[in-house]
Amino acid sequence: SGEIKRFLRDDGMIKVSRSLKELAYKAYLCQERLQEKWGRDPTVAEIAGELGVETEELTQALDASGEIESLHKPIYQ
Amino acid sequence: MEHTNEMQLIFDSRSSNESFARVTVAAFMTSLNPTVEEVSDVKTAVSEAVTNAIIHGYENEIHNIHIRARTEGRTLYLEIEDEGKGIEDVKQAMEPLFTTKPELDRSGMGFSFMEAFMDSLEVMSAPGKGTTVKMEKTIGKGRRLWTTQSL
Amino acid sequence: MEHTNEMQLIFDSRSSNESFARVTVAAFMTSLNPTVEEVSDVKTAVSEAVTNAIIHGYENEIHNIHIRARTEGRTLYLEIEDEGKGIEDVKQAMEPLFTTKPELDRSGMGFSFMEAFMDSLEVMSAPGKGTTVKMEKTIGKGRRLWTTQSL
Numbered sequence: 152s153g154e155i156k157r158f159l160r161d162d163g164m165i166k167v168s169r170s171l172k173e174l175a176y177k178a179y180l181c182q183e184r185l186q187e188k189w190g191r192d193p194t195v196a197e198i199a200g201e202l203g204v205e206t207e208e209l210t211q212a213l214d215a216s217g218e219i220e221s222l223h224k225p226i227y228q
Numbered sequence: 229m230e231h232t233n234e235m236q237l238i239f240d241s242r243s244s245n246e247s248f249a250r251v252t253v254a255a256f257m258t259s260l261n262p263t264v265e266e267v268s269d270v271k272t273a274v275s276e277a278v279t280n281a282i283i284h285g286y287e288n289e290i291h292n293i294h295i296r297a298r299t300e301g302r303t304l305y306l307e308i309e310d311e312g313k314g315i316e317d318v319k320q321a322m323e324p325l326f327t328t329k330p331e332l333d334r335s336g337m338g339f340s341f342m343e344a345f346m347d348s349l350e351v352m353s354a355p356g357k358g359t360t361v362k363m364e365k366t367i368g369k370g371r372r373l374w375t376t377q378s379l
Numbered sequence: 380m381e382h383t384n385e386m387q388l389i390f391d392s393r394s395s396n397e398s399f400a401r402v403t404v405a406a407f408m409t410s411l412n413p414t415v416e417e418v419s420d421v422k423t424a425v426s427e428a429v430t431n432a433i434i435h436g437y438e439n440e441i442h443n444i445h446i447r448a449r450t451e452g453r454t455l456y457l458e459i460e461d462e463g464k465g466i467e468d469v470k471q472a473m474e475p476l477f478t479t480k481p482e483l484d485r486s487g488m489g490f491s492f493m494e495a496f497m498d499s500l501e502v503m504s505a506p507g508k509g510t511t512v513k514m515e516k517t518i519g520k521g522r523r524l525w526t527t528q529s530l
């Protein structure tokens with residue numbers, strides 16, 4: 152099934168819902184890192200800048216993830 | 229940065245549109261440079277108001293919900309409107325734990341959440357005409373010190 | 380799943396609202412469970428149409444842009460409208476590489492992109508009245524085999 156997954160990915164057939172969840176997970180890790188580094192909450196735009204994505208798109212991803220805390224549970228099996 | 233930016237969103241009162249409404253408002257407010265937490269506060273308030281319009285205002289019939297949003301300076305102004313059932317006694321409705329639908333496991337805390345997560349809340353309603361919820365939130369309060377530092 | 384879902388978005392013709400409009404449409408179409416590529420196609424088409432309304436329709440004055448979106452079955456129907464300058468010769472405007480603003484480094488490929496990334500494109504315009512771009516895209520076409528296999 153790893154084979155099929157890779158093919159789907161390469162073919163651009165990954166579902167947007169999954170891609171948004173992955174982005175939300177990365178954003179969560181990034182937020183923790185920046186918080187530690189700067190001693191304050193980073194803004195959504197700062198996290199987006201760090202991840203190289205559009206702020207609005209990150210906003211959508213953050214919603215797809217539900218509560219940010221629930222991202223403690225890893226999305227990757 | 230003091231210019232105003234406005235948008236209006238009209239959508240079907242389906243519960244599946246709740247997250248769509250939330251994302252739209254969240255995407256609209258990005259120019260105010262909010263933190264994840266500030267966005268999440270606004271999303272919670274939008275969810276509660278939209279859920280109320282769907283469940284109480286339209287009682288699950290499909291009609292239009294209107295959201296008007298404006299940013300001015302560092303403040304987000306929001307209005308969420310339905311043309312549904314309306315509220316008899318607004319003051320009572322806004323009391324914590326008050327609900328007219330206990331059978332649906334409603335907590336009666338919707339208005340209390342909106343009040344807690346936003347800077348201001350105003351509810352206008354007329355029975356048989358509908359309900360408009362007005363909210364405001366200023367973004368970056370208490371961040372001023374370091375903002376000045378980092379610029 | 381054959382029910383229709385509708386929304387309408389009205390926003391200021393600022394180029395800073397382009398990505399807001401894109402994400403709003405993307406969020407609206409999530410119920411169709413699109414792939415990353417399908418969403419990216421739609422976002423490109425929305426960007427091109429909204430940019431045209433801002434630059435050509437309103438020539439950078441701030442007025443309203445309307446987006447109406449509907450999903451029905453697996454198809455997304457989109458209309459993007461401005462009440463701006465309008466187009467004299469729609470057929471010519473839609474030709475690849477045709478642009479009336481070469482000085483702005485416009486590629487003249489906006490309509491060609493919309494046509495390529497969506498399943499259908501229709502442009503209605505009247506000089507002095509404004510322009511409406513209608514587009515459709517059916518989600519999940521040609522993926523049926525895969526879906527069947529992997530489920």
Ligand SMILES: Nc1ncnc2c1ncn2[C@@H]1O[C@H](COP(=O)(O)OP(=O)(O)O)[C@@H](O)[C@H]1O
Nearest residue numbers: 280281284285321327328334335336338339359
């Ligand atoms: N949009 C609305 N239309 C009609 N009634 C409403 C609306 N919003 C709120 N209400 C009334 O106010 C009450 C309190 O609302 P809320 O604090 O959100 O609690 P809950 O939704 O859990 O009942 C509701 O039970 C309902 O009677």
Ligand SMILES: Nc1ncnc2c1ncn2[C@@H]1O[C@H](COP(=O)(O)OP(=O)(O)O)[C@@H](O)[C@H]1O
Nearest residue numbers: 431432435436472478479485486487489490510
């Ligand atoms: N919304 C609009 N209002 C007025 N004119 C438009 C609009 N959209 C497109 N046009 C006209 O059609 C031409 C071709 O558009 P397009 O293919 O997007 O190329 P480009 O934007 O690069 O010029 C534009 O140069 C402009 O003259």
Ligand SMILES: [Mg+2]
Nearest residue numbers: 276280338339
């Ligand atoms: Mg409620």
Ligand SMILES: [Mg+2]
Nearest residue numbers: 427431489490
């Ligand atoms: Mg163009």
